[in-house]
Amino acid sequence: MSDNIQNSVLLSTFYCGRKRYRLYFHRNQIVWDNERPPYAQQTVPIENVISVQYNNIETHPADERTYNPHNFTIHYAERKESSIWRYNSLTLRHSDPLQVSSWVKTLQNHLQSFTQRPKRLLLFVNPYGGKKKALKLFENFGKPLFSIAGVDVSVIVSQRQNQIRDILIHHNLDMFDSVGCVGGDGTVSELLNGLVIRECRLRGIDPDNAAQDLPKPTLPVGVIPGGSTDTIAYCLHGTTDVTTAVLHIIFGDSLGLDLVSVRDKDRLLRLFASALSYGYLGDIAYHSERLRWMGPVRYEYCGFKKILANEGYKGEITFLADPMSGNESRCFENCQECFIKSNQVNTNKMEKNWKTIQGKFFMVSGANISCACERSPSGIAPYCHLGDGYLYLVIIHHTSLLNNLRILWRFSKSTYTTDDLPFVEIHRVKEFCFRALDIPSRWNCDGEIQHNTDIRARVHCQLLTVFSRGSSSVPVESNKSSCGLCRC
Numbered sequence: 001m002s003d004n005i006q007n008s009v010l011l012s013t014f015y016c017g018r019k020r021y022r023l024y025f026h027r028n029q030i031v032w033d034n035e036r037p038p039y040a041q042q043t044v045p046i047e048n049v050i051s052v053q054y055n056n057i058e059t060h061p062a063d064e065r066t067y068n069p070h071n072f073t074i075h076y077a078e079r080k081e082s083s084i085w086r087y088n089s090l091t092l093r094h095s096d097p098l099q100v101s102s103w104v105k106t107l108q109n110h111l112q113s114f115t116q117r118p119k120r121l122l123l124f125v126n127p128y129g130g131k132k133k134a135l136k137l138f139e140n141f142g143k144p145l146f147s148i149a150g151v152d153v154s155v156i157v158s159q160r161q162n163q164i165r166d167i168l169i170h171h172n173l174d175m176f177d178s179v180g181c182v183g184g185d186g187t188v189s190e191l192l193n194g195l196v197i198r199e200c201r202l203r204g205i206d207p208d209n210a211a212q213d214l215p216k217p218t219l220p221v222g223v224i225p226g227g228s229t230d231t232i233a234y235c236l237h238g239t240t241d242v243t244t245a246v247l248h249i250i251f252g253d254s255l256g257l258d259l260v261s262v263r264d265k266d267r268l269l270r271l272f273a274s275a276l277s278y279g280y281l282g283d284i285a286y287h288s289e290r291l292r293w294m295g296p297v298r299y300e301y302c303g304f305k306k307i308l309a310n311e312g313y314k315g316e317i318t319f320l321a322d323p324m325s326g327n328e329s330r331c332f333e334n335c336q337e338c339f340i341k342s343n344q345v346n347t348n349k350m351e352k353n354w355k356t357i358q359g360k361f362f363m364v365s366g367a368n369i370s371c372a373c374e375r376s377p378s379g380i381a382p383y384c385h386l387g388d389g390y391l392y393l394v395i396i397h398h399t400s401l402l403n404n405l406r407i408l409w410r411f412s413k414s415t416y417t418t419d420d421l422p423f424v425e426i427h428r429v430k431e432f433c434f435r436a437l438d439i440p441s442r443w444n445c446d447g448e449i450q451h452n453t454d455i456r457a458r459v460h461c462q463l464l465t466v467f468s469r470g471s472s473s474v475p476v477e478s479n480k481s482s483c484g485l486c487r488c
């Protein structure tokens with residue numbers, strides 16, 4: 001932002017209805033206060049302003065719209081509780097049109113300097129996920145806000161699985177400056193896989209060649225929750241509130257999200273953003289898919305059946321470990337850990353410290369983010385950051401049914417810890433391999449089933465740019481008491 005814009009000062013008195021307000025604009029803050037008691041003052045930073053517009057004069061719908069030179073509206077967002085953002089507006093009136101135009105021009109100039117804000121968004125809507133309400137969610141909460149913000153949104157409602165991925169790989173996207181989706185983790189997964197493969201295609205890179213680095217997609221991504229669990233949206237925004245997610249896209253602020261590639265011997269199977277889980281969670285994903293008609297409750301039903309069965313899966317895990325010493329910070333807005341990584345050249349100079357564990361496991365998970373969601377406010381890897389370049393390998397050895405219930409109960413608490421549970425191991429890793437040694441389970445990869453059991457997973461630091469300001473550091477206590485793990 002240029003110094004001239006930065007230092008501009010405005011001060012006027014306006015009417016809002018019958019109330020008189022003194023309005024200031026200085027150092028990027030809009031402040032208004034009542035001229036008469038009660039003397040309430042409100043401040044809105046310019047970066048929280050969505051748009052500033054003249055009001056229209058009410059005319060016959062057939063007539064051309066004319067604006068009222070005496071009235072204007074400041075559309076802005078304010079943080080309510082914890083991570084939740086809400087839309088608000090302030091309409092002001094002045095008898096002198098010059099006063100109004102000076103405010104409108106100055107504020108609009110400031111907003112134009114936010115060049116990171118999206119103008120032309122390609123938005124995919126998955127009508128099949130969650131409670132099948134994604135389109136309604138967009139129409140009710142997304143469309144009006146994007147219109148106020150002046151974002152031109154092109155909507156594609158997906159018609160089949162993997163269509164989003166295919167469109168992104170094969171179509172010309174030059175007319176868009178951003179892409180987004182309304183859906184659950186599976187929809188986000190289609191989006192990110194499509195974008196990375198597209199970038200490979202454009203740059204002539206073979207994604208199946210593990211020796212080549214995967215390229216970073218150029219388009220930033222917006223994630224609007226519309227699925228069943230919405231772990232990725234929750235970890236990005238600290239909530240699954242749709243309005244909050246839409247406002248995060250409109251603000252245009254972004255952060256780098258790590259992605260993890262999953263390969264078998266010959267090829268790239270897929271990339272994921274939240275978690276890759278084998279055993280208990282893999283089986284839940286597999287069995288619950290056929291019960292989709294039950295809605296999100298299918299996860300509880302399958303989880304309950306699987307936990308009672310208490311099966312164990314023999315396997316071998318080999319991982320490239322990193323000493324986790326002292327790293328118990330959580331990933332919130334303005335995260336220093338992620339910021340440092342965004343400025344670091346990825347040298348991959350880590351000591352090659354491979355370790356192998358063989359055994360019978362209840363569950364093996366590679367978490368790329370904390371995997372927090374409404375029912376598990378800390379997730380399975382509370383200290384995993386969005387863009388730290390690490391995976392958290394959570395290994396739960398096969399144990400008694402009672403111990404399984406203990407771990408599920410812990411996952412549903414915001415004060416999650418496993419230090420006193422000898423059957424749980426957590427390692428911070430860059431890469432891991434898994435080999436099934438007897439009856440195979442499946443992998444649950446961002447909620448999607450992956451049948452190849454023998455895989456190699458590697459993290460790619462901040463490969464995706466996502467619209468988000470991060471979640472608030474004030475944790476929200478879960479108000480649901482059911483088990484958290486089976487829905488992660």
Ligand SMILES: Nc1ncnc2c1ncn2[C@@H]1O[C@H](COP(=O)(O)OP(=O)(O)OP(=O)(O)O)[C@@H](O)[C@H]1O
Pocket residue numbers: 126127128129130131158159160161162183184185186187188190226227228229230231446447448
């Ligand atoms: N039109 C469609 N018809 C059928 N399947 C679709 C369609 N569009 C997308 N899909 C697929 O639907 C599946 C489920 O979508 P999604 O993951 O978004 O919802 P969910 O499983 O209810 O939510 P979550 O993953 O957050 O639990 C994904 O595999 C996605 O690829």
